[in-house]
Amino acid sequence: xxxxWGGIERAVRxxxxxxxxxxxxxxMPSVVYAESAQDASVGAEADTTDADIVVxxxxxxxxxxxxxxxxxxxxxxxxxxxTVTIVNAELIEDQGARQITELYRNVAGxxxxxxxxxTFRGFRQIGGAYYDGLRGDVFSGFSAPQxxxxxxxxxxxxxxxxxxxxxxxxxxINYVTKKPSETFSANLRGIVGNYDxxxxxxxxxxxxxxxxxxxxxASLFYEHYxxxxxxxxxKTFVADGGLTFKLGERSKLTAQATYYDQDLPxxxxxxxxxxxxxxxxxxxxxxxxxxxDFVKLNAQVYQAQLETExxxxxxxxxxxxxxQYNEHQNYHQTGAPYxxxxxxxxxxxxxxxxxxxxxxxxLSFAGNLVGRAELAGMAHTILIGGDxxxxxxxxxxxxINPEELGGPVPGLSLRNPVYGLTGPxxxxxxxxxxxxxSVRGTRYGLYAQDQIVIADRFILVGGVRHDWFKDSNxxxxxxxxxxxxxxxxxxxxxxxxxxxxxxxxxxxxxxxSAGNQRAIVGGPFAxxxxxxxxxxxxxxLLDGKIQTDFAVYQIVRENVLQVDxxxxxVSGEDQLAPLGEVTSKGFExxxxxxxxxxxxxxxxxxxxxxxxxxxxxxxxISNAVGNRFVNAPRHQAxxxxxxxxxxxxxxxAFGGQYVxxxxxxxxxxxxxxxxxxxxxxxxxxxxxxxxxxxxxxDKYYAVSGFGLANGAFPGRPRTAFVEVRRYF
Numbered sequence: 001x002x003x004x005w006g007g008i009e010r011a012v013r014x015x016x017x018x019x020x021x022x023x024x025x026x027x028m029p030s031v032v033y034a035e036s037a038q039d040a041s042v043g044a045e046a047d048t049t050d051a052d053i054v055v056x057x058x059x060x061x062x063x064x065x066x067x068x069x070x071x072x073x074x075x076x077x078x079x080x081x082x083t084v085t086i087v088n089a090e091l092i093e094d095q096g097a098r099q100i101t102e103l104y105r106n107v108a109g110x111x112x113x114x115x116x117x118x119t120f121r122g123f124r125q126i127g128g129a130y131y132d133g134l135r136g137d138v139f140s141g142f143s144a145p146q147x148x149x150x151x152x153x154x155x156x157x158x159x160x161x162x163x164x165x166x167x168x169x170x171x172x173i174n175y176v177t178k179k180p181s182e183t184f185s186a187n188l189r190g191i192v193g194n195y196d197x198x199x200x201x202x203x204x205x206x207x208x209x210x211x212x213x214x215x216x217x218a219s220l221f222y223e224h225y226x227x228x229x230x231x232x233x234x235k236t237f238v239a240d241g242g243l244t245f246k247l248g249e250r251s252k253l254t255a256q257a258t259y260y261d262q263d264l265p266x267x268x269x270x271x272x273x274x275x276x277x278x279x280x281x282x283x284x285x286x287x288x289x290x291x292x293d294f295v296k297l298n299a300q301v302y303q304a305q306l307e308t309e310x311x312x313x314x315x316x317x318x319x320x321x322x323x324q325y326n327e328h329q330n331y332h333q334t335g336a337p338y339x340x341x342x343x344x345x346x347x348x349x350x351x352x353x354x355x356x357x358x359x360x361x362x363l364s365f366a367g368n369l370v371g372r373a374e375l376a377g378m379a380h381t382i383l384i385g386g387d388x389x390x391x392x393x394x395x396x397x398x399x400i401n402p403e404e405l406g407g408p409v410p411g412l413s414l415r416n417p418v419y420g421l422t423g424p425x426x427x428x429x430x431x432x433x434x435x436x437x438s439v440r441g442t443r444y445g446l447y448a449q450d451q452i453v454i455a456d457r458f459i460l461v462g463g464v465r466h467d468w469f470k471d472s473n474x475x476x477x478x479x480x481x482x483x484x485x486x487x488x489x490x491x492x493x494x495x496x497x498x499x500x501x502x503x504x505x506x507x508x509x510x511x512x513s514a515g516n517q518r519a520i521v522g523g524p525f526a527x528x529x530x531x532x533x534x535x536x537x538x539x540x541l542l543d544g545k546i547q548t549d550f551a552v553y554q555i556v557r558e559n560v561l562q563v564d565x566x567x568x569x570v571s572g573e574d575q576l577a578p579l580g581e582v583t584s585k586g587f588e589x590x591x592x593x594x595x596x597x598x599x600x601x602x603x604x605x606x607x608x609x610x611x612x613x614x615x616x617x618x619x620x621i622s623n624a625v626g627n628r629f630v631n632a633p634r635h636q637a638x639x640x641x642x643x644x645x646x647x648x649x650x651x652x653a654f655g656g657q658y659v660x661x662x663x664x665x666x667x668x669x670x671x672x673x674x675x676x677x678x679x680x681x682x683x684x685x686x687x688x689x690x691x692x693x694x695x696x697x698d699k700y701y702a703v704s705g706f707g708l709a710n711g712a713f714p715g716r717p718r719t720a721f722v723e724v725r726r727y728f
Contacts, residue, residue, distance in 0.1 A: 062600050063091050063592050064544050069133060070154045070174055072163055073370055073383050073451065078538050081461055081490025081502040083157035083551045083588065089178075091602075092147055094642060094653060096679065096692045096723065098223070098236075099144040100153065100173075105638035105657035107155050108588035108606035110171075112703050113631050114713060115142045119704075120170025121157060121555060122584040122610030122632045123530075124623045129173040130164065131303070134321040134364045135389040135443075138260060138299040142268055142327065148201075148221045149240040149258055151178045157588075158532040158553060161486030161508030162465040165387065165445045169508055169530025169555050170584075177303075179254055180217035180244040182207045186728040191223065193721025199223030208243075215244045228717050230287040231419070232266040250309035255302075262297040266290070268331040271711030273349060273414060274702070278669035281337060281346055282414040284700065284714040288334045288351060292423050299325040318367045325360040330424065335402060336709045337414065346414070349709075350402040353409045353427055355434075362391040379453040383463070388444040396434045400427045438474040439514075443467065449488065459492040471514045480517035484509040484527050500538040507531040516561050522575045530557045545594040555584040562616040580621045581614030582629070601641040609634060625667040631704040633672075635660035649683040664705020670712055673701035688725040695719065 065086040067074050077084045085107045097103050104110045104118070111119045116139045117126040127140030139145040147153070154174040156163075164172055184206035191199045205217035218241040226233050242256035266289045273281045305319035335350035368385035401407025408427050412418075449463030470481040490504040509527040517523040536551035560580025567575035586608035594600050610629040612621055623630050640655035655677050662670035679692040695718045702712035 062594060063088060063602065064540070064547060065152060066544070068154055069176075070156050070163075070172075072133070072368055072385065072449070073381055078494075078498070078500045078540055079451075079459055079492065081459070081492050081504040082506065082534065083536060083549060083553075085155040085157070085549070085590065086152055087155075088152040089150075091640075092150070092152075094679070095640065095655070095677075096690065096721070097147055099146050101144050103147075103153060105655070106602065106604065106640065108590050108604040108636065108638075109157060109586065109608060110155060110606075111631070111633060111636055111659055112713075114704055114706055116140055116144055118173075119631050119633075120168065121553070121586065122608045122629055123168055123170035123555075123557070123582075124629075124631070125168040125170055128167055129175060131175045131301075131321060132177055132305065132319065133164075133174060134303070134319055134366055134387075135391070136301065136303075136321040136323045136362050136364050138301060138323050138325040138360075140325075140360070142295060142329070143262055143264075143297050145175065146236065146238060146260065148238045149178050149219060151176045157551070158504070158534055158555060159486075159506045159508035159530050160488075161467075161484075162447060162449070162463045162488035162506065165389075165443055165465070165467050165486075166469060166484075166510055166527075167508050168510065169532065169557050177256065177258075178217065178219075178240075179256070180215040180242050181205045182212045182215045184728075188726045188728075189723060191721055191723045193225070194719055195226045195228060197223070197225035197719075197721055213246045217242045227267055227269070228285060228714075228719075229267075229269055230285050230417075231291040232269060232287055232289070233264065234267060235263040235265075237261040247306075247308075251307065253304065253306050255304045257303075258299075258301040260297065260299040260301075262295070264295040264297075266293050268293065268295045268329050269713075270334050271702070271706045271713045273334070273337045273346075273708065273711040274664075274668055274705075275346075276666075276668045276708075278671045278702065278705075278712065280700075280702070280712070280714070284717065286414065286417060288349065288412060289332050290419055290423060293331045294329070295331070296328045297326070299323060313372045314370070316367070316369045319365070321362075321364045323360075323362050325358075325362075327358045329357070330355050332409065332412075333399075334709055334711065335404075340411070340413075348411050348413050350404045350411045351409050352402055352407075353400040353424065354398065355424070355429070356395065356397040359394045360391060362389065364389040381451040381453075383447075383449040383451075385448075386444070386446040388442075390440070390442045393439045395437045395439075397437075398429065398432060398434045400429070400432070436475065440472050442470045444469075456497075457494050459494070461488065461490040461492075463488040467509075469511045471511060473514045476515065478514040478518060480511065480514040480524060482511065482524065482527065484529075498540045498544075501536075502538070503533075503535045505531070505533050512561060516576060520570055520573050522564070522567075522577065525561060525576070525578055526559055528557065528559045528561075528578075530555055532556075547592040549588070549590045551589075552587045553585070556613075557582040557584075558614075560621055562619050562621070565616060565618070577616070579614065579616045581612070582610065582621065582624075583613040584608060584610040598644040598646060599641070601639070603637075603639040605635075605637045607635055608632065623665075625663050625665070628663055630665055631662050631670070633660045633662050651681040652678070653681070654678040659703075662705060664712060665707035665710075668705055668708055668712075670702050670705040673699060673703075673715065675699045675701065675715065686726065688727070690723045690725070691720070692723070693718065693720045 087103050101112050109121045113119045127137050129137045156172040159169045160172045186204040188202045201221040203219045208214045208216045221238040224235045239259040244254045301323040303321045307317045309315045332351040337346045337349045340348040366387035371382045373380050402409045445467035447465035452460045466485050468483045472479040486507050488506045492500050492502045508530050511527050512525045532555040534553040539548045558581050559578035561576045562579045563574045564577035588606040590604035592602045610632045612627045637658040642653040644651040658674045660672045676696045677694040681690040698718040701715045703715045705712045
């Protein structure tokens with residue numbers, strides 16, 4: 001029977017390889033646990049009777065990534081003087097994660113803000129993520145980034161201006177995408193769950209030529225589920241593929257293409273209205289949208305990277321990324337809830353109808369030259385590079401007022417909503433005109449860095465970068481340009497190879513908006529800046545089986561523009577001044593332990609206190625209430641553990657997340673919450689089956705606040721799914 005199955009498997013491989021070579025099959029990126037004999041865990045059984053059988057098993061250091069490019073130079077995270085958290089493919093698969101918001105609980109200091117936005121060490125960040133070190137995030141609107149073609153997600157904590165140019169001070173997220181491999185692997189998957197969840201995917205990669213000169217990868221993914229909010233759905237399709245060409249012994253070129261299509265009926269979801277104490281005023285199933293509302297996202301991405309080793313001491317890489325992104329939204333925006341019948345109970349919200357389209361096109365280039373040399377008895381790794389990015393956003397927007405303000409759009413009851421009484425056809429849309437706007441931003445910079453290793457115990461890192469930027473807005477014909485210099489310096493002491501004690505200083509900047517750079521309001525102004533000092537200890541004990549990170553940090557953000565009330569208006573315009581300052585302080589701890597060959601555990605905790613430390617009299621700062629920042633919890637914690645019972649080829653996993661109290665935009669309370677999830681994975685003869693349950697105890701909670709008008713974003717109720725996986 002075993003030999004018969006081996007023949008079937010070889011036949012399947014042959015057919016899949018032909019399909020890949022012919023460009024017919026595109027399937028989902030895979031996670032295949034193919035390991036060498038010395039690395040395979042005790043629980044794996046090797047089949048020595050058929051060389052084509054792949055050994056499946058668990059390795060020690062299972063969630064560890066030994067090398068990252070987050071610092072532009074290949075490096076062990078122990079040798080980077082800044083906190084780096086990496087969520088690899090194995091952890092993504094074990095947790096059944098489909099989008100980035102499902103991974104935040106693994107990262108100390110990171111929590112969900114809203115949609116594609118994140119709170120990073122106390123600061124709100126929207127979009128701005130990197131893919132393989134390049135700008136070009138297609139999920140910068142109302143859709144969270146998908147993990148489908150992602151190998152791992154890298155979180156670099158704190159400012160990273162010297163490495164990546166303009167950016168928020170909380171940190172940087174880099175998605176490392178899956179690339180073609182010379183080694184053949186493939187998988188097929190199917191999923192089914194509650195809330196009408198179903199989907200299928202597949203992946204194949206391998207060499208397309210007998211000499212391994214060309215490798216290919218192709219993938220497809222589709223998944224549907226009903227949101228827990230009334231008449232809201234999610235339909236996601238992803239097609240992804242790539243080719244890698246060997247250009248000699250030391251060079252290779254990788255080209256990739258990805259297509260995303262999301263249809264989200266009724267799913268541009270604001271929150272559920274709450275009172276000031278954080279109590280929901282409606283069921284978490286309540287939806288402010290009509291069944292005919294929708295969000296439709298369509299994006300295509302093309303990316304290429306050339307890597308070469310010019311000699312044993314010099315290497316270089318050049319990469320580019322082009323993308324086009326369209327998001328069309330029809331939805332009913334909520335307004336302030338009110339008492340409609342005079343019984344002193346808030347029972348209704350006003351609604352505004354919105355129809356808007358956002359088209360974004362972006363192009364990025366980057367190049368790096370890395371040289372290694374011994375000078376004066378010290379090992380130097382020198383980085384010289386530059387990058388360029390241009391992004392254009394065209395926006396069409398139509399808004400129709402609610403009945404309460406003289407328009408045709410009816411409000412909606414919080415307790416007994418009735419849908420379908422009216423729709424866009426009743427709003428006189430044909431006679432109205434859309435507001436048009438266009439924004440173009442260009443960013444480019446040059447940088448250099450030297451990493452010096454002294455006596456294998458001391459590592460010094462120093463770098464500098466200079467950036468130029470230019471922004472323009474239409475129809476206001478507002479424009480702004482400028483430049484800035486950023487720095488990075490760090491030192492590491494290694495009392496032994498698996499322990500790093502480090503200190504780091506780094507900064508970043510964010511250009512002021514073009515509308516605030518006008519001379520009539522006092523402009524131009526210097527960019528907003530953010531600088532961090534951080535110290536910590538990293539370990540990878542017992543050959544990496546126990547990894548820990550501890551960091552203490554302070555980030556100061558300055559030059560935040562505010563109205564200067566000491567100055568009179570000019571032609572009716574308020575005068576601005578860079579008076580605002582925000583300080584974020586905190587500490588973080590995380591641990592990852594391969595306790596036994598069958599038992600792995602992760603845990604993290606983060607404390608953060610972000611406050612306004614400088615402001616114009618009587619004013620606050622954007623995303624803050626009083627001196628506290630919105631959706632910036634003081635305490636966060638998460639854990640995950642997985643145990644494999646070899647006797648029955650079954651793994652059991654359990655995890656949880658805690659987020660302390662937060663504030664919404666109107667100062668309303670967002671209650672603390674603790675939720676748990678778990679999974680059981682059974683390995684059968686030909687397939688693996690995983691049962692996953694999220695929010696096991698069906699906790700009724702809010703993830704973050706968005707103001708009294710928009711409400712608080714509810715967390716998912718208890719959900720469950722079964723995924724069947726077949727590896728080839």
